[in-house]
Amino acid sequence: MNKTFKFISCALFLTGAATGPAMAQETRVGTLRSGGDVPVGAGTLFNPEISVILDFTYGYFEDGIGEPEGYELAHCHGHGHDHDHGISEGFALREAELTFAGALDPYFDMMLMLALSEHGAEIEEGYITSRLLPAGLGMKAGKFMSDTGYINKQHPHDWLFIDRPWMNEYLLGDHGLTELGLQLSWMPPTASYTRLGIEILEGKSEGVANYVGEKNHQIVTVTPDGNNKPVRNRWRADMGFDDIKSPRLYTGFLKWGPDIGFDHAVQLGLWGGYGRAFQAEDAHSSGRLETWDGESSFGGVDIVYKYNGQGTMGHGNLVLQGEYMYRQLDLKYKNRNFSDFSTLEILDEKDQLWQQDGLYLQGVYGFAPRWNAGLRFDMLGLTNRSYEEADRMKNDPSMRYTGQVSYAPTEFSRFRLQASYYDPAEENGNGHSHGNGGWKFALQYNVSLGVHGAHTF
């Protein structure tokens, strides 16, 4: 916390230094005034700007494909019952995204993105951003996708593949790092694009800030008494997690993009974070309770290169991107079971240091107008120090190889065909193997209706 504070004051001090000359220039450049132009066509037809995106998928999976070994902690609990942007088998209307955006007043812009799925509605993002902060400062508040990493901030319809990279899914969360909180950013007025920022977040993403809080562990069974009448037995005890007050997660990021001409663009990113609470539990029906309680820290790098080809409709365009992320969980593991109806007795207790990483590399090329094709390589666990119950495991890395071909009749609709070969490292009792691999095929049709959205880098 102290470090964060120092960082903020340092950033504010530096921007103060930057404000000086701008003030001196005030007589020339004038203070902020209205009297500028309102974009022609905006604000007359759509206010707020509204767009709807539909995402249909079809998936065909080979049977028996395993999960990457060593990433079960917290990850599996949030899986499956929610819209998680993963691919599922058979036909699926993965989601409908409903976006409202516009200037709220002279001071703030607002953006709300609702994800509607068969499971209900969810606020995917909803935030305000500042319009008028001086000296290159920016502020964002609400629920938003964190600026940690490159792909984390992209919505599913902006992805170049149907699903998110493993690194993002397994090390940050099913929705990447999407959190409630506050972001402050600063851009110095340099010739090359430079943006740095900090985020103060609620902290509940599965991968780095899983949170349980105070909670009871309870099992109820009904057993016969001496006359074979049913008797209800209830075991109940506190799991032992503390309520940790929000904010529980802090992140920082730096993005830098030198100007390398009109044909090329490159951006480098460096990011990291600290979660002061990481709590996870696994309650077994036998009454046994496993808990992990501690903190997390993580960091990553990303690089994106784009080549703008001279062809029409994406022909000749090339995008290369890669990210690497490392995560450490410093946890106290407890394995307990009831010794009577209200007491948990410790069977195992251990300090565990989880150290895991992941990366992906991908390239997409526009081989004809309106067509592109891409390859992606996912790797999880180059370092894979994880635990099975109390015991430390050194797991193998898992790999995934993906190829896709996309066809976009216009910029408002797109078909995509994708094939992935999964090669997960899995434990098979007496060591490790890569025996549970297989293919997954998917088809996607993504359409957008409404205003023409702008594409960020």
Add this chain to the structure above:
Amino acid sequence: MVKLFISILFCLTVAPSWAAGRVNVAATVPNMGMLAREIGGEKVNVTVMTPPDRDAHYLDARPSMMAALRRADLVVAVGAELEIGWLPAAIRGANNPTIQTGRTGYFEGAAHIELIEKEIADRSRGDVHPAGNPHFDLDPVKLAKVGHALARRLESIDSDNAEYYRQNALEFENKVKERMNRWKEKAAVEGVLPYHGDANYLFRRLNIPIHNHIELLPGIPPTASHLRDLVRSLRDKDGVITYILFQPSRGPEFMSSQLGWPAYRLPTQVPVDADAEDYFQMIDRWVEALSGN
């Protein structure tokens, strides 16, 4: 140590733009950059954010755009949704209050002229722009009118040089007037068949009828049957075919071979560091193509 670090940072970042004491202009396309340079002269620094050989409608926001917008006192855009694919995102990503839409630092040429070809907001008609065709910058008369509006805007940002800006706008307008009669006389072709509506303002200015467009609908490439229909309907007429550097040549070349009309592949934007002379030369090339000789 901290002081030293701050002074170094200051020298590297803030000092250069401050010392120059000019109005920093970020222009979306080279034509608007040329206009800003003509009107602003030595009182402005112009950065052009996109190259002349790309369709500004189909670009994505890039880090260099956001860096230019971060330092800008004034953004000069064509507007009417031409830059809608990237400019709103780049402005949002620039942390600069001065250039937000509606503020003095946001200038959109389309807001200062009458647009043509207003359309119904229905995308089954293609990538339409309900507010009208945004490509006014190829009409020298409309561009000169926007030049006066830009002079007024520069004046409200930098009132000390008001007279200078007005004078420059007038000069640009006069240069256009000098050439206009010659251009109108020379452009005598019976009609034109462009790929897309990039130069429709110029055709109208020169009183040249637009037969049709080669693309099926705005943003949608021609189908074989559409090209056949075009050939059938234009067989007995005369004209020239035009398309832009970044547009596919197959449709235009096919039409050229079927109709026996010449096809011209032309630029719509001047080089990034161009002046008015370069712009007039580009118009000369169009007029030459439209002369029918």
